[in-house]
Amino acid sequence: MRIGDLSRETGVSVASIKYYLREGLLPPGERTSPNQARYDEAHVRRLRLIRALVDVGGLSIAGTRTVLAAVEDPHVSLHDALGTAQAAVMTRTEPVEDDAAARAEQAVAALIERRGWITNERNPGWRTAVDVLATLERLGGEKVAGLLDVYAEAMEAVAPHEVEAVVVDEDRERSVERMVVGIVLGGALMTALRGMAEASVSAHRSGQAAADRAG
Amino acid sequence: MRIGDLSRETGVSVASIKYYLREGLLPPGERTSPNQARYDEAHVRRLRLIRALVDVGGLSIAGTRTVLAAVEDPHVSLHDALGTAQAAVMTRTEPVEDDAAARAEQAVAALIERRGWITNERNPGWRTAVDVLATLERLGGEKVAGLLDVYAEAMEAVAPHEVEAVVVDEDRERSVERMVVGIVLGGALMTALRGMAEASVSAHRSGQAAADRAG
DNA sequence: CATAATTGGAGAGTAGAACTATCCGTCAGT
């Protein structure tokens, strides 16, 4: 399989494939001569994975590279790769040090304590949660911050199933790959369903309001 | 309050404020003379809102503009603004027409039917959900697609509280603003908590595995 | 087997996003 076939198979332009090769997202093909290379099914799968993470998951090329490096590195455990994938889907901001941030930090620590979660401030979610809560306080959106436990409970319900879905019966690389897909696309799916669920509730209420007005 | 004060108050550079004014994210100040303007607290709040949506929520400037236009337009209902905010947080892709897409479409329709949700294919979540499911099938990640109902249930648990949190006792613009913040930052918060919840479950399992090995 | 098309690799070029810098003619504070 040469680069043109790879392109035809996946719908990704030859130029883009070359770009991904250069950027190290796609491993080089097996050289058949000093300036000729052959690609295989693994490259097709990898290319599809890249497109999924970038197009559907919204990851950057740099983020995708980091995640794929974790997929490939046999020294990276499933648990560590989980953190890498999570970090890739979260928006990073340089932290501010103020009262709101301090209170947010407290709130997150209290939540984790209350929930009995085994995690710490090195988890990418920790910093993000603190940032979001601090921002909410600065904006005066305490109402949403009050939903902290509602969100936590919902995520507690989801997490075991997600982790369960990544069975470790195949080889490590496949498992990590599956997990990465689960984290990134699962998040996108959840956001989509959240949108519909909220629209549904909102529609119910609008309908109710209309009924109230009519009645 | 002049532009320099606005900058000092919010920590946003004068150049960026001018940029936001140009891009229509920030309404122009009240002119006090042909080339002098005055800004007020509303501008400070708006600027903080912009930074929150962009930095913490990860919205683009274009997406932020669309959302803010909905906030400002008195003809846009709370329910419609909800859709606008949701659309802004979801990754858009040009849809592919294949078997996987057709099956995904079916799966989403069935889910909505099963759940009794009041929503339709015009909801931004619909297309996103179909895209994600189709992508998952193409990647062979059926396991995650099997979590569809788990995700749906979790979002059903969250949605009423989120909608509830946006009380409509204040003026419309404030309500819409609150809702936008809720959708965008609430989503970021949920992702962060999901990360910690999963890490916790994964740590439990690693611990269990270690215990198994030891015992 | 001559020749046309492809390939791999490197480098430069491009488009869009989000600023940032520079001017310049006012205008406000001292």
Add this chain to the structure above:
DNA sequence: ACTGACGGATAGTTCTACTCTCCAATTATG
């Protein structure tokens, strides 16, 4: 009166994610 913003407009910058162009070496084709 003069120094330092201010507003407005235009141009320039940086970063990202490609895309284009070359070119010598292969590979496919009539």
